[in-house]
Amino acid sequence: MVAYKQRWTVGVLVQEVDKALQQTYRQSLKEVVQDLTLRHAFRSAHPSNTEILRTLYETGVLRMSGSSATGRLHAALGRFTRRAVGTCVRCGGSIEMRQLGTNAGTRLCAQCQRQHSKPA
Numbered sequence: 001m002v003a004y005k006q007r008w009t010v011g012v013l014v015q016e017v018d019k020a021l022q023q024t025y026r027q028s029l030k031e032v033v034q035d036l037t038l039r040h041a042f043r044s045a046h047p048s049n050t051e052i053l054r055t056l057y058e059t060g061v062l063r064m065s066g067s068s069a070t071g072r073l074h075a076a077l078g079r080f081t082r083r084a085v086g087t088c089v090r091c092g093g094s095i096e097m098r099q100l101g102t103n104a105g106t107r108l109c110a111q112c113q114r115q116h117s118k119p120a
């Protein structure tokens with residue numbers, strides 16, 4: 001189940017990163033990956049999506065634009081890299097896949113999100 005969720009999240013993250021790169025740098029993820037390959041950033045000749053996402057996090061490419069949307073995506077990549085995507089940062093509970101589908105950068109489970117958005 002956990003492995004499935006991890007695989008599923010990779011697809012969502014790849015799509016979101018591709019979208020963000022095109023909006024921010026007018027470059028597709030494929031072009032960025034080609035560029036990184038030329039710079040020998042990957043350990044293998046044909047990096048997996050997981051390695052691509054991890055390398056993008058390590059190079060901080062999404063943080064460079066200074067926009068909050070790509071900053072959040074960068075943070076999501078960081079959590080993915082630590083294999084923590086799908087885990088609530090507040091209670092450690094698991095985040096529903098439906099929630100991750102709407103926003104792969106979700107950091108709180110539904111219950112904590114409700115508590116968080118409740119007026120004090």
Ligand SMILES: [Zn+2]
Nearest residue numbers: 088091109112
């Ligand atoms: Zn929670």
